[in-house]
Amino acid sequence: MMNSRMLQFWVGVFVLAGFAALLFLALKVGNLGLGSGAASYEVRASFSNIGSLKARAPVRAAGVTVGRVLAVDFDATRYEADVTMAIDSAYRFPLDTSASILTSGVLGENYIGLDAGAEETHLEDGGRITITQSAVVLEHVIGQFLYDKAQEASP
Amino acid sequence: MNGSGPFDLVARVGAWAIDAVRRIGAATLFMLRVLFASGTSIARPALTVREVYFAGALSLVIIMVSGLFVGMVLGLQGYDTLQTYGSEEKLGVLVALSLVRELGPVVAALLFASRAGSAITAEIGLMKATDQIVAMEMMAVDPVARVVAPRFWGAVLSMPLLAALFSALGIFGAYVVGVRLLGVDDGAFWSQMQAAVDFRQDILNGVVKSIVFGIGIAAVATFEGFDAPPTAEGVSRATTRTVVHSSLLVLALDLVLTGFMMQMWGD
């Protein structure tokens, strides 16, 4: 028979390991810990079409993730999508930076790509990116392509 | 009675059904008895802690090693498939969702049923076969409160922790294979995973599943042990039944729970 101190020790190890695993799942695998991490500032942008962009999608500049999409709302007055994103405070972007909705890979998910402009002043918290490019909707591209082909063939 | 005509065939199905219903009824009553006798497990936590050791801590190694291997295989297979579509950075998502939602709770529960469930049945059955249970009754100690309930709660408490460990180790295994060996981008692996795995919808639901599985396995294992005929053959049969029945129960519960959860979170 193992003495009870030893037994308690191993149960302690087991319980601690179990909770560490849960914590790992919650913080590192899941999205519970995000937002509470590094300091960030919020920037907004409007798009006529966001494709399948969702909250928590990455915001990238030159391929590097610099922030996350916080929320996607529909602006009922202008009939556009209003996207709020959180950008890591370590990165500053010029005022005339443009945002476009891109797709990673052919079938990948949407993310926001930032192209830095040339202005001296920087985007501040609560600022707005005015130059935007909407998502490329595959159906539209194919439709356009077929339409063009038909135009070429008919005359 | 033992003929092979159509009448006997139907009669045999009937006998089987009657027996099945009888056992389910007996198991339900037994579970109620365990619940009412659970005061001791709370009043004397040392008894339950001891069973957490036997059910949980002793299952640590098998669960962790299995989790690691399953995760590595998922990493290899997932990479192979995703690569064809050029989206190998999705590996983290694939592995994490499969593990957290399904494989973690289910595989950990199946391993737990055969590792700890069978041990619980064999232990209680053997105590019965060697008169220890009757002896306890003769000493005016309720064996359900003293022997069964702590084992039941020990198993129920251990299960979610083991499932979480399984998932965590699995994700780590996939990380080692995918990122370290096959060269998936480190940042993409984690960030895509974090973007896709929802805390409540995926992780909490996985925990809920593993708790339900734990209750199922503990109920089957303790009932089979307590209900076993007090002979060597009876105990060995009961042990086999525990593994078979609790494994089937886990898979059936998983189907029901998954359907239920998808309904609840459905969009």
Added chain:
Amino acid sequence: MTDAPLVAIRNCNFGYTPARRILHDVDLVVPRGKVVALMGGSGCGKTTLLRLIGGQARAQTGSVEVAGENMGTLDADGLYRMRRRMGMLFQGGALFTDMTVFENIAFQMREHTDLPEDAIRDLVLLKLHAVGLRGAANLMPSELSGGMARRVALARAVALDPMLVMYDEPFAGLDPISLGVIGQLIRRSNDALGATSIVVTHDVQESLKIVDYVYLMADGRIVAEGTAEEMRESDVPMVRQFVQGEVDGPVGFHYPAPDYRADLGLAADA
């Protein structure tokens, strides 16, 4: 014996299933302070009678009284209250295999009393010393020989100084030395505790040495009773067969069967 007997069984009938009755009109009295043996061949209902006294089974008719309480009508709490004052030694010993010898003896003290750890330790060592196994306190039951396990079980049966101790086949499967030791221990602990003991056994020679009174059972009935001396001297055929260990007699060698020749198909010739 002037005061009332500790155990009084009157007109008791019992069967696990209505079709097969195991005990028929059993009348039995165990006076306080005595060691009473319940003898008989295998399967004659001795162990069942113990179960009735312990309240694990209830008689269909008749009464089973222990210290004035009818065991057949007590509720669960009442039964547990009575059982705290009873000790029982089981056929196989029934030691708790996951506890040390020490913890086995301490089990009831921990469950039923609020004694401090020091007191429990002293009591357990006292009990173990009485059976000569103080040195084995930290062994597991699996490390004990058959005779030692029986002695530990005996120490456990008397751990709470019960008023009534029941021994179910205490001599079964023991070597001659252990046999004598167990016999002496039963007698000694009975007298030292002022308890009353019932010994169920089919070991005639060993039990006749230590008991005060004997009931002989066959087929669920009490067929003879008397002191050890009376049993030895008895010329009742059933008692003689049992005490002398004769192969054939009132208890037939053959299980009831149709005529042997008829079974072999020779009946037509006869």
